Amino acid sequence: GEDVEQSLFLSVREGDSSVINCTYTDSSSTYLYWYKQEPGAGLQLLTYIFSNMDMKQDQRLTVLLNKKDKHLSLRIADTQTGDSAIYFCAEMTGGSYIPTFGRGTSLIVHP
């Protein structure tokens, strides 16, 4: 999606934290999402944040939203090999029901 940009690859060592970044262009985005796609599987929602929030924490996941800079990040604490997957950032405006996805960031976790 040309309206949502992500870096393509991230490589981390097991046990370290991973930070995946995303920028979007639509200032009226209301919902921002992180989806995970494992090989051969469909996308699954990991977490989401509403645009009126700055941060959301859910166990090992922390989402930070900088609405001024239209920047979203996903931090995974204590990254495990099972976290290796493609992570997609997505945004949706309140008046639309169509999420727009980024190209995905491939996270590789090595021992």
Add this chain to the structure above:
Amino acid sequence: DTGVSQNPRHKITKRGQNVTFRCDPISEHNRLYWYRQTLGQGPEFLTYFQNEAQLEKSRLLSDRFSAERPKGSFSTLEIQRTEQGDSAMYLCASSLPRGATGELFFGEGSRLTVL
């Protein structure tokens, strides 16, 4: 399993042939989406339905593509006169209307290879 189901999972066809994909959404979901995903890209929106009504279509959906959801349950996506550029993963997703999270539930996709 009550997730989104897509068939067939893989389809290999020759250029010029017609193909049809089927999607069975989660039963209580009345929104249904079709996306296309090519290698190294994120899902690109094609079209979506609320019940049986097709509410929006992307410019990506050329005249050769048609989607239906006749009874507001399963949906089909037909591609006529396939071209090599149609090779992609076709993803179906469903959701509840005005759900609290706007979450889409995706199927595993139908992979199309056009020779």
